[in-house]
Amino acid sequence: MSNSKPTILVQLDTDAQPSVFDGVVAVDAGVDHLFRHASVTPDNVRDLVYGALFTRGPADLRQTALFVGGSNVAAGEAVLETIKETFFGPFRVSVLFDANGANTTAAAAALAALTSVGGSLDGAHAVVLPATGPVGQRVARLLSRLGASVSIGSRDLGRAQSLAERLRNTTGGRFEAFTGGDPAQLNATIAKASVVVAAGPEGAQVLSAALWQGRSDLRVVVDLNAVPPLGVEGIEATDKNVERHGARAWGALGVGGLKMKIHKKAVKALFNANDTILDAEEVLELGRDLV
Structure with missing residues (x-):
């Protein structure tokens, strides 16, 4: 500079x-x-x-x-x-x-998932729950940009359906809605997932160990909650692409290290030109070589 x-x-x-x-x-x-x-x-x-x-x-x-x-x-x-x-x-x-760190956190989560599945999400089925918060919305959007079909979860099915429709209209991606408050629906959705990202509020468990451990198709689980109880039972906050019960696991602190690298790189990138707008997709691209 x-x-x-x-x-x-x-x-x-x-x-x-x-x-x-x-x-x-x-x-x-x-x-x-x-x-x-x-x-x-x-x-x-x-x-x-x-x-x-x-x-x-x-x-x-x-x-x-x-x-x-x-x-x-x-x-x-x-x-x-x-x-x-x-x-x-x-x-x-x-x-x-990057209000509330939403873009840098979402980019880090999406790139963590991408790395853990070998560099391609084409044809993957991703689940984001709950997806209707600021970070969850951006994670869903970015996973779709990377090639995944995405299931949008929320306790309020109407909110999930509204978000799925909006994302379909704005990105052209593949989104479906489900309610995380229905155990049977949650179980069926997780059963077909290869990627799960938990983007819930602090101190709230959104996924029990029984629902994800041992799933043959599940390749990566990302939990963005660092406050006990963690969002995904059986994940440690410090996990960084470690193997847990057949899937690669990322905890909030493991993702957080990547988020910090992306944040700093994004600030530096601002001074390369005078006409750059760094929103979620642009922040994602900046982070690709940092994982």
């Missing part, structure tokens, strides 16, 4: 306090200056973006970038859309969207 102008990352956080985690990652990624703003909304973000656009000439705008974060992913998505609408002509800077 050595150019005539120092690199500046403007952290736009929708929470009342900017994320310390995201700030530390930015510093460790080598950003020269970090400007942190809290309580960012679509209504107040335009002036912040204008400040980033109009203080440097077009040739130097690649040295300025934006990071959209915060714990509320939907709020961050609204801010991102306003940012994109604010850009015009050559007046634009690169943006990384």
